[in-house]
Amino acid sequence: MSYLTRQWYACLLGLAVLSAPVAAQEFRVGFVNTDRIFREANTAKAAQTKLEQEFSRREKELAELGNALKTASERFEREAPTLPETQRMSRQRQLVEQDRDFQRKRREFQEDLNARKNEELQQVLDRANRVVRQVAEQEKYDLILQEAVYINPKHDITEKVIKALNASK
Template sequence: MFSTSTTRRLVMAAALAVMSLSVSAQSLRIGYVNLERILRDSTSAKAAQTKLEKEFASREKEIQNLAAQLKSASEKFEREAPTLAEGQRTTRQRQLIDQDREFQRKQREFQEDLNLRKNEELQGVLERANRVIRQIAESEKYDLIVQEAVYINPKHDITDKVIGGLNGAK
């Protein structure tokens, strides 16, 4: 991987970067935003979720109906299989396989369409959230706002301000 001298240089560079940050950290203003909370708690995210549920409700019901029909047909076949002639049993098995294949296809298409639309809606929420974050950063003179971190002191969390800005924005 890295030679010992390369590793030492990387460690030294990191140490120098940390020291230079600590010297200037006194004037550095940092904020943190929890995107998961924004996507869960903001009214625009909730509105997007409701919109998706309405948009896909009929297709979801259709998938559920197909699943119930497939289960019913499979159970019926299991009950009747011992009394069926070999040709009938083979025909019914093929029908079940075709029915299952159709169900799997429709379920896959539904999931792909739902994921695509969900990503589109979430992208819109994220774009609005980023605009609000920039406005807060500029108006409150933040030097850095991070969206992911291993640890954040709660005093740096500005997620509530962002959610408030999103909920108040039109």
């Protein structure tokens, strides 16, 4: 059988399946917006607060270090024309080292924050997925999607999931 013939038979079979009478049981599809869960669920808000508390001190230290570096750089720019060559080169090397240290600390901070954020969001997602399964089983859904290009709002069960998440401990 040629490729086109197989394609034709596959299309006919697909049409036959789609046009067959629907069984007494309806196929139910639901949709969950995970971004909305991450924004609105109490567990997600608690995770965000936890991260802010955990990283606020380091963030403040980085801001102070950045401001000190900026101040030192501005002072160097003002004083550089009047400094002897050796002193100017020495201060310039110091500024380069301070900037390198600042960039390293900022990168480490961002990496640590991202790793912790991923851990916390994964915990929220795991809990949300358990609740989605519960809602799907209770309301007899056959399929729950988490990403879609378009979804009819009547299939969106995000609100039910958020309420169930907020109700559970």
